[in-house]
Amino acid sequence: MQEKRGLVQIALPVFLLLSATGFSGRELVRQFTTIQQTATKKTVSAQPQETATSTPLSTETIQSVTAHVALPQEVRGIYWTAATVRIKRAEELRTYIKTTGLNTVVIDLKMDNGQIAIPPQEIINNLGKDNMYRIARIAVMRDSVYAYAHPTQAIKSASGKIWVDKTGIAWLNPSHPEIAEAAISLGRQAYAMGFDEIQYDYVRFATDGAIAAIAKSDNPKTKSEIMRAFFEKVGGTLKAEHIPVSFDVFGMTFITAADVGTGQRLEDVYPNADFISPMVYPSHYWPGFQGYNNPALYPYEVVKYSLDKGAEILETDQAISATSSRPHFRPWLQDFDIGAVYTAARIEAQIKASRDAGASGWILWNARNVYEPANYAPLTEKKTTD
Secondary structure (H helix, E strand, O other): OOOOOOOOEOOHHHHHHHHHHOOOHHHHHHHHHHHHHHHOOOOOOOOOOOOOEOOOOOHHHOOOOOOOOOOOOOEEEEEEOOOHHHOHHHHHHHHHHHHHOOOEEEEEEEOOOOOEOOOOHHHHHHHHHOOOEEEEEEEOOEOHHHHHHOHHHEOEEOOOOEOEOOOOOEEEOOOOHHHHHHHHHHHHHHHHHOOOEEEEEOOOOOOOOOHHHEOHHHOOOOHHHHHHHHHHHHHHHHHHOOOOEEEEEEHHHHOOOOOOOOOOOHHHHHHHOOEEEEEOOHHHEOOOHHHOOOHHHOHHHHHHHHHHHHHHHHHHHHOOOHHHHHHHEOOEEEOOOOOOOOOHHHHHHHHHHHHHOOOOEEEEEOOOOOOOOOOOOOOOOOOOOO
16 A cells, blocks of 8 residues: 655755755655554455556557546545555445545546556446546556666666665656656557546656765756656647646645746646646645644645645746636645644635636545545536536
């Protein structure tokens, strides 16, 4: 089962210090998650090993699919792992979605270690018949499978060996154009399978682990320029082909226009995406953020501030009006107990903040796919077409 994918978002000086010493935000998350999993009031169904392949999809795997589902006026989604989509839990969540006003499912297609997990076509088709918007989540740079198959495109240590993060996973060097081409190819095939949108995660340079051990040539000062080229190539290509595309970014990307070591800058992502999904989990902000001792206790304020700040950055630095930018924001929201017990009220506060900030929707993240029942209060829908 995969752990939280987000880095604990900390103030820039601390961020750089921890990176230099090899201490990772992911490690903090892992420690908190261990505590949460032993104390949480939520239960978990046993999960089987995730069936996966190290090879790309081929046309032989593409079967008959339902028509693409139109983009909802407001996306109200939840995340499914590659394991969930193969077991009884998928039908349970399918019922939950239909009875609570949700309308979107994000499903792992390429996992955080690089393995490709092809979901059962029947599930994709059934979700389409339910008029559920289907998003394929594709992790890009955190990829041991591709790295060891193509070592020249992997991040290296100063010794010349493939560098791995704290969890032992290798990372790709975003400067290689072949990586963007592979991401585009997989996105096209996912769309042909019936997915309605392609969402790319881990679209950044590595941050979690002994960053100082990375070879200087693989840890350039121009990370933002390299990532801009990636966003332009991947996002620009899919948009030109009328395939909806979105990118996941750190919440920090919405708070500062500077690159804090990831290569992600909002000004580079925005023009190349239909939607941007910042991970604005309140528990991942540092103590003292906006004066909050424990930001996890202020879900509305943290989410609202982050989205407002992103709109401000684009308006101030790029002359993009907030009226234009906000509908392209679709945040990941917290539905897990880190920093605080995330009750229905705290989940609903984040949803309200997203709406008040003018976002076009939101997606709930729980790594175990166990969601706290909440009032999702769907807006009056007016479907749009491609």
